[in-house]
Amino acid sequence: MNPATRAALAGARRSPRRLLLTGLAVLVATVFAAAAVILTATLRGDLTGDLSSVPAGASFSVRTDGAGDGTGDGAVVERLRAVPGVDAVSASRSGLVSVDAGAASGSWVLSTDPMTGPLHTLDPPTAGRLPTGPGEVLLGTGTAERTGLGPGATVGVGGRTLTVTGVVPLRYEGNDMLVLSDDDPAAAGLSGSRIAVAGDPDPAALAAVPGVGGVTTADEQRDADLASASASADALLAGLSVFVGLALVAAAVVVASTFRIVLARRTRELALLRCVGASRRQVARSVLAEAVLTGLVAGIGGAALAVAGGWAVLAVVGASGTDAPALVVPWGRLAGCVLLAAVVTVLAALAPALAAGRTPPVVALGAADATGARAPRARVRLPLAALALLAAGGLAAVAVEVGDALPGTALAALSGLLVFAALVVAGPFVVSGAARAVAPLVARWAPGRIAVGNARRMSRRTAAMTTVLSLGVGLTAALLVAVAGASADARDAIDRNYPADVVVFPGGVDGDTGVLAARLDAAPELTARVSDGVVLVEPVPGADPVAVRSAVARGAGDASATFVADMREQTETAVGAVRGVGLGLVGVTLLVAVVGVGVTLALSVSERTREIALLRTLGLSRAASRRAVAAEAALAGAVAAVLGVVLGGAYGVLALAATGIGVPAAGVPVGQLAGLAAAVVAVAVAASVGPVRRAGRIEPAHGVVAA
Structure with a gap:
């Protein structure tokens, strides 16, 4: 076993909690990826057994x-x-x-x-x-x-x-x-x-x-x-892969942030390794070996949870009396999910590993507890962010002009990814600006001042939480706006195409619209007229709904009768189903982001143990130390909520324009977006409960010993 692997294993044995926290976001994303693979394999197996319309006894x-x-x-x-x-x-x-x-x-x-x-x-x-x-x-x-x-x-x-x-x-x-x-x-x-x-x-x-x-x-x-049937299942997997990819991107951002925090606490340890002869390459390899171990543990754990969850769900479905398909576990594809988790973790840890390899040996004489306070390089980041935004704007303009729904939507999605990339690059500056804007509002509140000061000092770490959260919020906001627009467009189409309570389309033996309309109009519960080749039927005032339906069914004969109320109900049901499925898929990315908030704050509190202890020595109360961590989470959640709702709402409108629907007359669903923003802040604060409790347990005596 090479020294890098030995060092990674030794670090995992010394601090299994750190290994768990570092890989938690990857574990959540892997559960989603493995569940998607198991779902499509089970669906394919179920369709294989039941979809064919050829009877079993046919030759x-x-x-x-x-x-x-x-x-x-x-x-x-x-x-x-x-x-x-x-x-x-x-x-x-x-x-x-x-x-x-x-x-x-x-x-x-x-x-x-x-x-x-x-x-x-x-x-x-x-x-x-x-x-x-x-x-x-x-x-x-x-x-x-x-x-x-x-x-x-x-x-x-x-x-x-x-x-x-x-x-x-x-x-x-x-x-x-x-x-x-x-x-x-x-x-x-x-x-x-x-x-x-x-x-x-x-x-x-x-x-x-x-x-x-x-x-x-x-x-x-x-x-x-x-x-x-297999093609349908593969198409489902392809669709789910988009959301799996988004979840893995969010997990990668979280992992990169957590590795930076972990390595900041181990600066002196890394410098001592350099002092005893370890080269830059060996230090970097040690960190990457730890990333491989973290990714493998998270991947195996995520795949195991997905399999266990699949068995549990089907057992519950079967116990309820519903015919449940047999669970199909594609072990080869699950192994691919585990490998993907390890690769994503290594790629996320690459930059922190290279930075760790550059730790000079002299730092061992007196390293600070954190290196995350290093200011981001504006000369590099801001031009890159500007280029990404310019490209995103160009793609958005093309998406509106292309005139085809599928390419237009794809271009809009690519534009959104470029905006997210710009946000990742410029995130520290966005966080610093938000902290400066909030500072006057919390000038008389000690926990708020501490949270704002920490966000400005550790802007890269706070930006990691904010950008991942904003991705989840933005996807959710875009979905809400797009579904609201599509729903309004469907309702308008029904009103335009079905200008009566019941529309009867002649067919079969009842092809004469005049005869059909006369027969329907003869019923005492109905009035009927011919318009544009169809028969429009209205119930007379006060008619019993059951009698109306029976009269239409009798009078229509072989003709197809459409009850517009039923069509509206079916449309709303379909829209609700699309909204629910979409929110469920997008929610995985949001869940990864919330996990990232909790993990980042937990590692942050661990990193700042001495700082919090010294503040306690200077008179900061236990409750105030808790509130400071909660305020930091609320600040990250608020910035993410504003960015996500604004950008996501804009891209929801862009998607509607690209598909030719346009913004509905009622406008965007402001109430839903406001509720989403408030919920994100609340969830971010809820994710900080663990770190908040730990911060409250730090005693002033910790300020005189090494954290």
Whole structure:
């Protein structure tokens, strides 16, 4: 074992807490990265088992060559049944139909299934029984829960009354769903383009059937379906990788800051190593070896936590009665996550390691406790920050002018990354300026003066907390603004395109809009008129909502009826889901930033033990020492909140402009942004609880001994 590795291991044995604090941010980011890998692998495995639409008992999958209308499919099915060797044929068909089901009336998904034989695809009913003939239908479990319907209930479809015989679990139930047998007359008009065949026929004979566009074996079709499923899972991983990368960038900034603080406390130790003959390269290698160890421990711990979390989540889901997929753990990719954690940690520690190698031996005669007070070099940092800002401004202008949503959004994101880079470079000057601005406000409050003075003296350390926090806040603010704009645009589009409570689109046998409008207008609960090829329906004042829905379902027949209230509700639900998922993903970066605040303050208090003790000797109370650390966290949180909200809000507006949506008439969500800013300051102060308690335990006697 080389001396650098021995020194790193010895340091870890002497201070495991320091190893934990240094790698904590990387551990959090690795948990996220490993969880993303496990999620996509589990999703791929689940889709591999269930996504293919080819029934388990099928031998061949047949594609029709027509437009897929129900009549044509039915004729092809009958011809295929006559082919020698064919045991069963089933056409998978589905479509939206108007359903009269009381308060739940509207457009439902109607699909077919053989119900029995080798080609059926349904699970056993959870209530009732399978249909045994025409006129009987199954409800999806989600539909039964939403509507309150069950076995014995009746629903109207296309002028026919169907009896619900059972409730069956279906894989996807975003809409209300009905399932009936293949030969039910209500299935006429449903679309379908893939037919399953069971038995041992000659493929050439199947291909020769009029109306058949192609024949593949069932296994070949399943492989194609599974390849598509894997592509979807890979696309999900690619999307998650963006947020994993942001979390790792935030972790790298935190690690670099913590290594600077740790090495500042070990300045005398490093100088003594130089005194006994260690070269600059050996000292730097020792620090990098410690970084490798820190990254490996954090990576292994993060991967282990992700696996344990995956098992726990699926166990809870299974215990709740929900069908949970089997957990798939891709050990090779998890090893890649661990390696990535080590690489990120080493890269983050590179600059502090090189600085440690430059420690002169003479420092051993009397080193200060901290080197973080060295002023940043303005001649280097400010020009770099200015160049990054100029490039960001140019990319933002191009993003607005490009006229294409995807490239425009990508350019806006790249512009935002350049702004963040400029903030990292110029962060110490931003923090110093903020501290100077706050100084007059806390001039009569001792803890505030200490916090402001420390922020100015240790501007690089405070800037590390601030910039990482501002990244998380900025992403959150941009998401809130973008989602608010998209939601307002969707509501405006609904109001423009659906200028009535109910819009009926003629189709099928009801293609004559005049006849359709007259039939709907004849209902006492409705008024209807034709406009631009569709029928606009309004309920009469005081009409019962259930009666209105039933009247629309009866009058619409095979036409598609859209209830605008339902569409608005679905839009808000979808927007809420997007907002929730986005905030969850962005929240990981924010979590890493908050961890960074806690870690940096903990190491800072440890570094300043002697300073705090001397202040206690001069009369600073225990409570005031605690308040000073909390005030430092609040200052970092406030600066990050202002920068993040302003920059994130601006980039949210830029993203809306790049996608052609524009700023909504109501403007940006000021209330949400103000709440975000207040929450960030509160969370930053909460993250300082540990360091605050430790600062309060420092006794004045510590000022006369080495910290």
